[in-house]
Amino acid sequence: MDGTYVLVCCLVSVVNINSVWTYENIAFNKSAWKQGGIYGADRAIDGRKSSLSVYGWDCVPQQHNQTAEWRVDLGGILNVHHILIQYATNNEAWVANNTLTAYFLGFSVYLSNTTNKEEGVLCFKDKIFTRATIPNPVQISCPHYGRYVIYYNNRTHPPYPKGYSKTTAGALCEVEVYGCPVQWLNDENCSLPCAMNCQSGYCHMLKRTCVGCAIGFNGPICKKNQIISTEQSQTQTNMPENSKGKICTYTEQKSWNALKRKINLHCIFYHRFRDILFTQVWLHDKSTETVM
Known part of the structure; x- marks a missing residue:
């Protein structure tokens, strides 16, 4: 790639997402x-x-x-x-x-x-x-x-x-x-996930508003981006130098460390939907990567 950022979505583990569950x-x-x-x-x-x-x-x-x-x-x-x-x-x-x-x-x-x-x-x-x-x-x-x-x-x-x-x-x-038998699901059929950036995947059972937001987001369903400091971005996401300023969240440090060794990532965040793990990553040109 020539420095262009590409959004890649990955789907891990298979389940019928069209199924309808009740309480x-x-x-x-x-x-x-x-x-x-x-x-x-x-x-x-x-x-x-x-x-x-x-x-x-x-x-x-x-x-x-x-x-x-x-x-x-x-x-x-x-x-x-x-x-x-x-x-x-x-x-x-x-x-x-x-x-x-x-x-x-x-x-x-x-x-x-x-x-x-x-x-x-x-x-x-x-x-x-x-x-x-x-x-x-x-x-x-x-x-x-x-x-x-x-x-x-x-x-x-x-x-x-x-x-x-x-x-x-x-x-x-x-x-x-x-x-609902799965933490990230709610609504009357246990078929809808909480908003992607809800902190730890928790949201109100009926209102579906987030209980808290992942770092870098705010609002009732954590959609609005916040500007986070360099210190926060380095501490919370351990992001490469050339990706400072971009908003990234993830839930496990181990996952970030493992993935960044396999592919050149600027940032990663993922969200669970029942047994599905949706992973969204931004790839970048290896030539611009900063060694960490």
């Missing part, structure tokens, strides 16, 4: 934990709920304490849309005189990137239900991204409203977390 239960058979030990914690994510008795094998064992906490690890930071919780009923009608309603009242649900609920998003905190009105199962909207879905309840700050139990119990029979 999946991304908690199914994942790793679960509960306060007091992990025994029985996985009963809430095994898909079994034919018997809703606390004495059976389909629900998390009931333990009466001042606090109750249970969580599921989604295996990675994923986009969540809503959460469905089925509480134990002892296979009796879910009405005000069902004693288990008192233990369910006041519960909270969090979505967090860590096992600490306080570092996450509060999806829901019950302050409105009574023993006669609390639904079961209950569906909770939580259009955010995270790795851990955490159920929490407590009886540590009395007095409590009429109908609340004196202790609580995490008698969960099933927790279903609906969202």
